[in-house]
Amino acid sequence: MEYKDTLRMPKTAFEMRGKLPTKEPLFQKRWKEADMYHKMLEKRDGAPTFNLHDGPPYANGDIHIGHALNKILKDVIVRSHYMMGYRTPYIPGWDTHGLPIEHAITKLGHDRKQMSVAEFRKLCYNYALEQVEKQKQGFLKLGVVGDYDHPYITLTKEYEADQIKIFAKMAMEGLIYKGRKPVYWSPSSESALAEAEIEYHDIKSPTIFVSFPVVDTKGVLEGDESFIIWTTTPWTIPANLAICLNADFTYAVVQSEKGKFIVLEELVDSLWEKFGLSEKNIVKTYKGKELEGITAQHPFMNRTSLVILGDHVTADAGTGCVHTAPGHGVDDFNVGMKYGLEAFCPVDEKGCMMKEAGAFLEGQYVDDANKTVVKKLDELGVLLKMEWITHSYPHDWRTKKPIIFRATTQWFASIDKIREKVLNEIDNISWVPSWGQTRMHNMIADRGDWCISRQRAWGVPIPILYAEDGTPIMEEAVFEHIAELVREHGTNVWFEREAGELVPNGYTHPGSPNGKFRKETDIMDVWFDSGSSHTGSMVASGEAYPADLYFEGSDQYRGWFNSSLIIGTAYYGSAPYKQVLSHGFIMDGKGMKMSKSQFNAVSPAEVTKKYGADILRLWATSVDYQADCSMSDEILKQCSEMYRKVRNTFRFLLGNIAPEDFTKADLVPVEKLDDLDKYMLIRLNDVNEKTKKAYEEYRFSDITSMLSNLMTNELSAYYLDYAKDVLYIEKQDDPKRRMMQTVLYHACDVLLRAWAPILTHTCEEVNDFFHTEAESIHLGEFAPLFAVENADAIREKVERLLVIRNDVLKALEEARAEKIIGKSLEAHVFLHVSDDDNRLIDEMLGERLAQWLIVSEATLTNVELKPYEVAQIKVEVCNGVVCPRCWNITESTREDGLCDRCAKVLK
Numbered sequence: 001m002e003y004k005d006t007l008r009m010p011k012t013a014f015e016m017r018g019k020l021p022t023k024e025p026l027f028q029k030r031w032k033e034a035d036m037y038h039k040m041l042e043k044r045d046g047a048p049t050f051n052l053h054d055g056p057p058y059a060n061g062d063i064h065i066g067h068a069l070n071k072i073l074k075d076v077i078v079r080s081h082y083m084m085g086y087r088t089p090y091i092p093g094w095d096t097h098g099l100p101i102e103h104a105i106t107k108l109g110h111d112r113k114q115m116s117v118a119e120f121r122k123l124c125y126n127y128a129l130e131q132v133e134k135q136k137q138g139f140l141k142l143g144v145v146g147d148y149d150h151p152y153i154t155l156t157k158e159y160e161a162d163q164i165k166i167f168a169k170m171a172m173e174g175l176i177y178k179g180r181k182p183v184y185w186s187p188s189s190e191s192a193l194a195e196a197e198i199e200y201h202d203i204k205s206p207t208i209f210v211s212f213p214v215v216d217t218k219g220v221l222e223g224d225e226s227f228i229i230w231t232t233t234p235w236t237i238p239a240n241l242a243i244c245l246n247a248d249f250t251y252a253v254v255q256s257e258k259g260k261f262i263v264l265e266e267l268v269d270s271l272w273e274k275f276g277l278s279e280k281n282i283v284k285t286y287k288g289k290e291l292e293g294i295t296a297q298h299p300f301m302n303r304t305s306l307v308i309l310g311d312h313v314t315a316d317a318g319t320g321c322v323h324t325a326p327g328h329g330v331d332d333f334n335v336g337m338k339y340g341l342e343a344f345c346p347v348d349e350k351g352c353m354m355k356e357a358g359a360f361l362e363g364q365y366v367d368d369a370n371k372t373v374v375k376k377l378d379e380l381g382v383l384l385k386m387e388w389i390t391h392s393y394p395h396d397w398r399t400k401k402p403i404i405f406r407a408t409t410q411w412f413a414s415i416d417k418i419r420e421k422v423l424n425e426i427d428n429i430s431w432v433p434s435w436g437q438t439r440m441h442n443m444i445a446d447r448g449d450w451c452i453s454r455q456r457a458w459g460v461p462i463p464i465l466y467a468e469d470g471t472p473i474m475e476e477a478v479f480e481h482i483a484e485l486v487r488e489h490g491t492n493v494w495f496e497r498e499a500g501e502l503v504p505n506g507y508t509h510p511g512s513p514n515g516k517f518r519k520e521t522d523i524m525d526v527w528f529d530s531g532s533s534h535t536g537s538m539v540a541s542g543e544a545y546p547a548d549l550y551f552e553g554s555d556q557y558r559g560w561f562n563s564s565l566i567i568g569t570a571y572y573g574s575a576p577y578k579q580v581l582s583h584g585f586i587m588d589g590k591g592m593k594m595s596k597s598q599f600n601a602v603s604p605a606e607v608t609k610k611y612g613a614d615i616l617r618l619w620a621t622s623v624d625y626q627a628d629c630s631m632s633d634e635i636l637k638q639c640s641e642m643y644r645k646v647r648n649t650f651r652f653l654l655g656n657i658a659p660e661d662f663t664k665a666d667l668v669p670v671e672k673l674d675d676l677d678k679y680m681l682i683r684l685n686d687v688n689e690k691t692k693k694a695y696e697e698y699r700f701s702d703i704t705s706m707l708s709n710l711m712t713n714e715l716s717a718y719y720l721d722y723a724k725d726v727l728y729i730e731k732q733d734d735p736k737r738r739m740m741q742t743v744l745y746h747a748c749d750v751l752l753r754a755w756a757p758i759l760t761h762t763c764e765e766v767n768d769f770f771h772t773e774a775e776s777i778h779l780g781e782f783a784p785l786f787a788v789e790n791a792d793a794i795r796e797k798v799e800r801l802l803v804i805r806n807d808v809l810k811a812l813e814e815a816r817a818e819k820i821i822g823k824s825l826e827a828h829v830f831l832h833v834s835d836d837d838n839r840l841i842d843e844m845l846g847e848r849l850a851q852w853l854i855v856s857e858a859t860l861t862n863v864e865l866k867p868y869e870v871a872q873i874k875v876e877v878c879n880g881v882v883c884p885r886c887w888n889i890t891e892s893t894r895e896d897g898l899c900d901r902c903a904k905v906l907k
Helices: 020-034 036-043 065-083 099-107 117-140 157-172 234-239 265-275 330-338 366-379 419-427 435-446 476-489 492-496 526-531 533-539 560-572 604-610 613-622 633-656 675-696 700-729 735-755 760-770 791-817 835-844 846-853 900-906
Strands: 176-186 198-216 225-231 242-245 250-256 259-264 281-287 295-297 304-309 322-324 383-396 404-413 430-432 549-553 579-583 827-832 857-860 872-877
Touching: 020 036, 020 604, 020 613, 020 760, 065 117, 065 549, 065 579, 065 604, 065 613, 065 675, 099 117, 117 492, 157 176, 157 476, 157 526, 157 533, 157 560, 176 330, 198 234, 198 265, 198 304, 198 366, 225 234, 225 322, 234 366, 242 330, 250 265, 259 265, 265 281, 265 383, 304 330, 322 330, 366 383, 419 435, 419 560, 430 435, 435 560, 435 579, 476 492, 526 560, 533 560, 549 560, 604 613, 613 633, 613 700, 613 760, 633 700, 633 735, 633 760, 675 700, 675 735, 675 791, 700 735, 700 846, 700 900, 735 760, 791 827, 791 835, 791 846, 791 872, 827 846, 835 846, 846 857
Parallel strands: 225 259, 242 304, 430 579, 549 579, 827 857
Antiparallel strands: 176 404, 198 225, 198 295, 198 383, 242 322, 250 259, 250 281, 295 304, 827 872
């Protein structure tokens, strides 16, 4: 007889190897054919709703690892809340307008100047939809669930019409206006930019100190003095209209060998050293407010500069006399308006100097003009010092080139009028991490009015028509008519029709006696597009406002979180979200931020092809995603190893509760289980409860850690190891075996449901063998807790036993190292423990002590032995013969060599 054939070894077709890249597409196909998303919604019809509103990625190029992190974590949130019992609608979205798509079309060989705007826009439209489809397929390969057959896309007619209605309501309430002021201007894009489209990089700039001779003293000065201004942008000197002082600072008139100079008194010593001046005699001092209204001669323009006062003037750099060009800076503009100064801007849309800057500068790009201006000032003898500094400077986030501040006529959304309301809303939102509240509060508190116009072709037009006299028409009936035209035809109707065809039939305006109109040519900032998604997607699809959660990268505090908050508060009177969650950026194994330009980016497609999407999902939920997190091949290998252990544990569980061996009818009631078995249910309860709480609080790394530790340490390394002796050797219906199988069954059920939001494909595969849910594990809920009486007492007893067991494991390891034994079944363990522990062992284990310790014999003794943490232990080689069936050493003298236990089982 082959005794191995009599053992009840695990039997399952659940494979040891995951083969995820091969299997996952099959599950994705199954879910699509079953319309799993709508089945999930149908099953939760009438349940409370948890709505995670998707922030739209930009539709341009293949998805990158940042996309993958974002979509995977959103999917985990959606699936986990579904398993908590919520109805979880999830409509993915795409941001599809803007400059990158215009550039992409140009790179494809299309000359925008050789076609109409409407024709160019059609090319952009088709290209954007191609990108949406490409990215959609990339997301679906991650195993995500959502209404991907009906996403929201910012270029659709319905979405654009809703966006125009939002603009219209804000305009009618006085929150939209046209004005001339300095804005972020990108010469490389030839367009105004929003704050969210700016990123900062260090650049090297010339900083200059220039003298402006006094012209009109206002009876305060002598007339032979000069103000010393400084700037890091010499090209703005032609636009200088004023010199700004701080009213409360003390300024000194200082005699030098080059004349009398006026600077901040506390900076005299450091400036004289910088200028290389030896004579330093303070003639007189004045408060800044005493010098207001004095004028000084511009170094090379035929005009004077007015001395004005401003709170933005500080003493930490420069001279305390701030060069002021209202057309090239926000502070300059704001203080200039108080003094009636114009926003003079002699720079064109390409960043080149115009003739108003002076003939010697005309046509020069601002960087080149820097050199020319410095040279001119030096020739005129008014340049006291030029030096180079490295400082942080704003750049266009798309072209990566420096921007300029340039006064232009633009459309703005007023922040001032709703600032207090928005700030109050921020206080009512839950922010995760909590620092998000302070960050957003400061951004809104400090934010100027939002420039929403862009000088581009591909986007939603600013729906303003002008009368013949130039009056912008802001009338509800006109806005409503335009919105309905867009809802029917899309925004290309704005570019295909004449202005007169865009007004309602029979419409007249006093400013257009001849019935003629013209239309605005600027489009809306794309952040206005995406910031309207709460209406164009969420409300339009019938979901309640506000959303339960917005979740994006931390850069969206100045982007989508910001624009959505402003627009939502302006339109509805309240924030569009109840809670905001953010994640960090992804770094490579060396701590460098991943990007294509650094050639260190990891493609999600490559990862899923090599490892499988579940490995990528395990990575995303294992890292501290709220901070910057790392990704490398080494890290993925570690995730693969964790996955392997999880999968093998599931395989062991399935193999020992195979349907032909064990069914639900064989489950032993909880109250009839041994305390050792009940303890495992108590531990399952602990982890189950903590896992649900962690899902609620988005602590995903805690979940993967708790679940993998339970499976690897407490199950595989302890309970399952100890259970093998019973599961394999006893009769099929042995009561103790059925108890252990009951624990294994419950463990599989709890763990399968707990892992399901993360390991979506693997858990569906496990469910195919386990049948927790008839059709899909993703239509189920988290497992309920077990009712275990006297749980605390049982926990205390078993945990004490486990401390004793740890001492035995140390002793066995030492005996193995000393070559006393090989495997643990060769051991005879002698234990000397306290009287209390003796009684505990007798109560909990009785004659099963050796079996529990996985040794052939265990003896309790009063003899003093080698001390360990809580027990005294000695390990000897067990005497006897090895049972050919169970491999335990026995003193049996049976002819077949079987131990009494195995002989009884086989009888």
